[in-house]
Amino acid sequence: MARCCSFTATRDQCLRFSFSRSGLKSTVTDLGGGTVMHCWVPRRPKPARPDLVLLHGIGANAMWQWNDFVSPLAARFNVYVPDLLFFGDSYTTRPERSEEFQAQCVVALMEAIGVKRMNVVGMSYGGFVAYSVAVQFGERVDKLVLICAGVCLEDKDMEEGMFRVRSVDEAVSVLLPQQPEKVRDLVRISFHRPPKRMPNCFLQDFIDVMCTEYLQERIELIVALHKDRKLSNLPKLAKVHASHLSRCP
Template sequence: MAKCFSFAATCDRWFRFSFSRAGLKPTTTDLGDGTVMHCWVPKAYEPNKPNLLLLHGLGANAMWQWNEFISPFVARFNVYVPDLLFFGNSYTARPERTELFQAQCVAGVLEAQGVWKTNVVGISYGGFVAYSLAAQFPEMVEKLVLCCAGVCMEEKDMEDGMFPVKTVDEALSFLLPQTPEKMKEMFKVAFHKPVRRMPTCIAQDFINVMWKEHLQERTGLVYALYKDRKMSDLPTITQPALIIWGEYDKVFPLELGHRLKRHLDEDGRLVVIKDCGHAINKEKPKEMYKHIEAFLIDPLLTPKKENQTSGEKVD
């Protein structure tokens, strides 16, 4: 039987070309103790531009989640896009799996690049890392954007029925899908309007390219997020923060966005994107970019202004 053409591998090559064409180059930073971080950095640093760090979620490596945003962001910022540990070419021999350790590694990459101050955007799991970076290295983070990042969740929320699953193992079955059936289930959970049909061959190809490698380690990352998590342990941050959430997010329900807004109080602003699920970077990338750009560029747009969603107050 003929082998199915690898659409995922072709996309991966295209994204590499796209990042390079936008003005970024791949680098690796050896942080010691068996930890190596891969990061896309500017080919030519421009001192007159502010810095911007983009942190991806669990779905795939950094290129897959940020490709639609690279060209417009590079036009306004010196952009840094790392692969988090166990994604792309980033890995560690150390046993740590927490977002605290991920954030420390990201800080190490920025320091190696001579970046001491930056804006940060994190989506989903990347938002956990972004929040930890802001808490641990407050002098490094200028403004913070958190997209569908359930940093305010508690372990008991799953038992209380907030999520469509009852256990972390059940969540992992579609967060890190290993069969075409589970991948299709993942799309139904992550997207408000998922792709209705996907050939099994294409689905298996995506799994082989994106979710087979470092499966055990990525599983550990998810367990580290949930285990013994309590709101009382969540550190406070003082940086201006924009919270962006999909109206119909099933992975991290919107209630967690409101909870985060209350936690940040006047330092946070919540925007809810209509008719959208968890994967806002894929379902509504233009609207997501519009809010991020306005928050990071417009000096008059501060978190203390009215929170809005499509022109309506949400909090």
């Protein structure tokens, strides 16, 4: 629950204004079967422009992840920025937690909005979902960009020291922080030049606003992503142009 005076909630409102100023509007689509997805869509899509879908990571919702990029991208693309399930106003009552199900919901959302073919960009967890979109619906994807998305990871990679965390439980504690020190850990891992001073009051406010809703469901997303994951089982892409692929574990 946000406090009466909340820096994070105020920032959230500023991001909403920024998205609106970039020519986007907030929409909520009922996909049926207990699944609802929120998405920022062009207020006036232009048929001559390509459609671009931006998928966020675990540590942020759509606005917090993509705000710095929406305005310049909206000048050249019809930009669609959905909240993945259990972020923002997107949720499902169904039990599925895999990136494959997230991908199916993204495509169902685009279908409901009227987007037939798309370019897809995924950041971190969103990269796993984007890859799955391309695997399952390659005929609908023109180009795919993965940013900091270790889709080639295996469940043993953490134990072997490839990451800064050594277990899924430790990853959960950092990606879904519940204490100010864990937010500091997340910032140190995520930022090339992390802020030197991060007062506890601001960090706790961020936790209260951003990291408490759908906590159990988000934990299940992370667990499902890593469980029994092997490179040999990674589906191959077929009909997608990967003109630029940025990947880090």
